[in-house]
Amino acid sequence: DGTVRAADMETLNRFVPSGFVAAAAWKFWTKSGLSTVGNRVIVSAAIAYAGYYAFERIRWTPARQGQEFRKQFAEHASEKLRHSVEYTASKCSDQVSAELKETFTRLEITARDVTNDLKDEINQLEEKSQHYEGIAEMSKKWKNKFDWLEIELRNYRNDFIPKMPSRPSAQKLDM
Template structure:
């Protein structure tokens, strides 16, 4: 299941329902995507595991049956062997329930310029870039790097000893994380100060060319932010969210599969126990019949013994009568 979760992006890319950022349409899109992911993961897991599990279960069932059959009479043994092979192949059922699992997924389809100041800071410093910059400004304002000390800035702008960059740099970094009006005013003010210093240092032509390139990049990304791009961003966000959620239920799903296997083996064991109980009942009934026959035979033997004694007695009486009255004396 962990391997299938790592391949979740492939499964999501295969979802081809038309995408539209309208909220109502997007809700239907997400619901259908939940069903697609749940069905795809379930079918992939069944394809990879059902055959192997079925073979192992069949081997265990055969071993159980052979061991049990060795204790049964020959006629019952044939009945027990008829339990295998199964009429229907064993198949694990997976209930992932992606609809509830990813119900808290919230997409973010707002356009964000990849070369914007906030995006660049977050790209190089991570998610805590804003907090780090504010802490640096409050705690260690003297340690903030100036553009003349930066390797990247030294490639773009010539260093000037007469230019003091510390104050505008501190203001810009402190206001990067702000998304409100005050943050925007601080950023604008910081940019104004920086641009005035840059105009004196490197000239307006370089700034104009750089600004034009920057504007063209922004225009290009803004024009390419189409429904297709929004769909890609949506799927990337969904894959990240679903991956995190699905990893939480790996152990639970594994336990559920183990329970199904245990139920299958327990069912076979119960059938074998039923055969043994039936065979035991038949043997008990047969023993009772044999006991009755033994008692009848013992009774007949006792009666035969009495009759034999009587016959012996009569035989002796006849011999005495014959000796006394019937034989002619010499």
């Protein structure tokens, strides 16, 4: 990210002695034979760089190192936490989806069983209804036959059996 870390500075200081860069620059400047304007540009750039380096070196205190460490740790922790949340959310989503599928399957099976039970009951009721309709139809036929037979018996009685005188009642005999 372009920031200088404490570890980077320690590594650089181990391999490059503090006066080596300045001595090398001075030697290069005296031996190069560059023009005066070129020398001034080079010296100005070197001074600007050295000033910036010194400024950064002065600012790189233990408090700043701790601050930078906390910032880097916060970024790292938030990234890991974000990945953890995404992973957990996807697993939770998968689990909810699986449970919903399982529940739907169970409900589907239950609905199918209830539907089959209702169809069986309907078939049984239709069979009973047909049986009762048959009985009702047969009873109508028997009623019609009995009515016809009653009429025939009445006609026979009226035509062939004379009317008998009624018996004297028991009260008349007691007298």
